[in-house]
Amino acid sequence: LVARMHGFGTTIFAEMTGLATEHGAVNLGQGFPDTDGPQEMLDAAKAAIDGGRNQYPPGPGVPELLEAVAAHQSRFYGIDLDPRSEVLVTVGATEAIAATILALCEAGDEVVTFEPYYDSYAASIALAGAVRRTSVLRFPDFAVDEESLRAAFSSRTRLVLLNTPHNPTGKVFTRDELELICSLAREFDAWVVTDEVYEHLVFGDAEHVPVATLPGMRERTLTISSAGKTFSATGWKVGWVSGPAEAVAAVRTVKQFLTFVGSGPFQPAAAVALGLGDEVYASLSTSLEAKRDLLVAGLQGAGLEVSVPDGTYFVVADAAPLGATDALEFCRSLPLRAGVVGVPVSVFHDDVAAARTLVRFAFCKRDEVLHEAVRRLGALR
């Protein structure tokens, strides 16, 4: 294995789902729903397969999905995109993230991001031979710290890699925080790559602010999303990136040699899903908000301090009251001790001390599954 990939081993999601299977534990580790998305979308995939759409789709994506992504950005955010030149379909958001970083970063360029970060960010930055510079979001409010953020920028900064709503914290970046980040990006002439896969999973009064809608940002922002979260189809791996034509063309050049194309029959189905009514979008976040409340109350009842998330389907809790002193060790022992799986937040940090005893639990599960997890955790005390 090449030196720049040392330390990336096996992802925490694979390890923890492996433990869940081995011990028959309740898996609140890896983030995937245990119910299916909209029936119209499922039917559209079957129709695409039966209709013979099983060969290579066009390189940039099937036209109806490119158009559906552009229509979605216009409908929800007032962002106008040319579907032919400003949208690219990828194999999940994961490929969009990797291809974008590989397309924009020379070896030695710096990428500013926040920690905890989604694991593929660090790996994709490393693959590109770039250097990550981070600012820590601290439990329990995970607010942006202006001083450390400013200190992460330099003349080598090539791009800012942002994720809102944020995995693993559930934080939804405020407009003020985003404006600060964007003003630094403009000052240092950096791209902003914004991972908005949880754009529709936002609760209560919180508002998802797409970076590309902020003044002066459209021309320096690449926006990434995916059908996986919005439509509960994480296994389909249909993602996309949108932004200025020149940058999207650069990402397309790289993408051609990573996967060429992907997700053939699922692309037209994702297009159908994107076109569904507002009530479909609203119903997922409404049902998730109730699940958030259920799990938050359960974790609090089990004695944990919890950061109540405004978005995503993750909640971070401090497991110190359950005896945790090291989140990774705690999560490795939890399946056997309690029959529950969570993910240690420390693995998403360079500054491991910032998350020494923090555990992420996913609440995109049926209510009975959440109740059972809470019951098992409560028995630990």
Ligand code: PMP
């Ligand atoms: N970004 C974030 C923040 C995520 O949480 C995930 C999925 N867990 C991805 C990207 C990857 O999305 P996909 O499955 O579409 O590749």
Ligand code: GLN
């Ligand atoms: N995005 C999901 C999570 O954060 C799963 C990612 C994965 O398995 N690679 O849990």
